[in-house]
Amino acid sequence: MRRGWKMALSGGLRCCRRVLSWVPVLVIVLVVLWSYYAYVFELCLVIYLILYHAIFVFFTWTYWKSIFTLPQQPNQKFHLSYTDKERYENEERPEVQKQMLVDMAKKLPVYTRTGSGAVRFCDRCNLIKPDRCHHCSVCAMCVLKMDHHCPWVNNCIGFSNYKFFLQFLAYSVLYCLYIATTVFSYFIKYWRGELPSVRSKFHVLFLLFVACMFFVSLVILFGYHCWLVSRNKTTLEAFCTPVFTSGPEKNGFNLGFIKNIQQVFGDKKKFWLIPIGSSPGDGHSFPMRSMNESQNPLLANEEPWEDNEDDNQGKLGQRL
Numbered sequence: 001m002r003r004g005w006k007m008a009l010s011g012g013l014r015c016c017r018r019v020l021s022w023v024p025v026l027v028i029v030l031v032v033l034w035s036y037y038a039y040v041f042e043l044c045l046v047i048y049l050i051l052y053h054a055i056f057v058f059f060t061w062t063y064w065k066s067i068f069t070l071p072q073q074p075n076q077k078f079h080l081s082y083t084d085k086e087r088y089e090n091e092e093r094p095e096v097q098k099q100m101l102v103d104m105a106k107k108l109p110v111y112t113r114t115g116s117g118a119v120r121f122c123d124r125c126n127l128i129k130p131d132r133c134h135h136c137s138v139c140a141m142c143v144l145k146m147d148h149h150c151p152w153v154n155n156c157i158g159f160s161n162y163k164f165f166l167q168f169l170a171y172s173v174l175y176c177l178y179i180a181t182t183v184f185s186y187f188i189k190y191w192r193g194e195l196p197s198v199r200s201k202f203h204v205l206f207l208l209f210v211a212c213m214f215f216v217s218l219v220i221l222f223g224y225h226c227w228l229v230s231r232n233k234t235t236l237e238a239f240c241t242p243v244f245t246s247g248p249e250k251n252g253f254n255l256g257f258i259k260n261i262q263q264v265f266g267d268k269k270k271f272w273l274i275p276i277g278s279s280p281g282d283g284h285s286f287p288m289r290s291m292n293e294s295q296n297p298l299l300a301n302e303e304p305w306e307d308n309e310d311d312n313q314g315k316l317g318q319r320l
Helices: 002-020 023-043 046-068 082-090 094-105 162-191 198-231 235-239 257-265 302-319
Strands: 134-136 141-143 148-150 155-157
Touching (some): 046 155, 046 162, 082 094, 162 257
Antiparallel strands (some): 134 141
């Protein structure tokens, strides 16, 4: 009986948690809807409405994509098979378990490790984590190239929707800036007492205040993520340096400014401003930068060329 009550209570708490997680999203939606009403129907700034609606469409479009694009999980080949899972769980010696994971990881494109040098393994999802993959405790799953869990979109930001999240921040900044600059002239009229309508006075003051408040906070957040993109880092990697088979390397995924941007937005610039998926790869493996070519699997193909070049130089020296 008590067990049934505990299960019912646990299910009720999970349900309440899911409902409450949508509160920040609801707040943002209500603020945006009010700003639309105040700007379009109360102030009626006809001259500015065309550009306003263009920004508004992209702002809401990217916000929608950030919320409803599901985080991508590792595919089946990273999960332990039933037999491997039983062997791993039945093994009581930690060093043997560690070696088992090393042997399993040899078949996978996995080059990052834990701080102790072990293969990164998620005991809740029973899988070997791909590079840059982390377990989200809120979503209760492993997320490819996880950046962070954002309560304002009630979603985990990772490989599948990081581009949309960046675009959402960019269009949010533009939306707030556009409202603040176009409403400012009406604020001056209010200050001089030239606005006869009491309702208009309220909307002008509140629009300008809310737009400026959100603009400042969003500019800081957007600037920080622009810096992360320029270095090809996630928020988690900025706080915790990734560890490779060769050791910690804070710039392990830094490919250069242009290539770093392409890792998020893709090669085709015509898709950079549009919220459609264009990030290269499948989220399971990423190109790496390494000080030693032998430690970088992407440069393995260059070794034969260097050997051939040395052989050719040797033969040329013998001829001379």
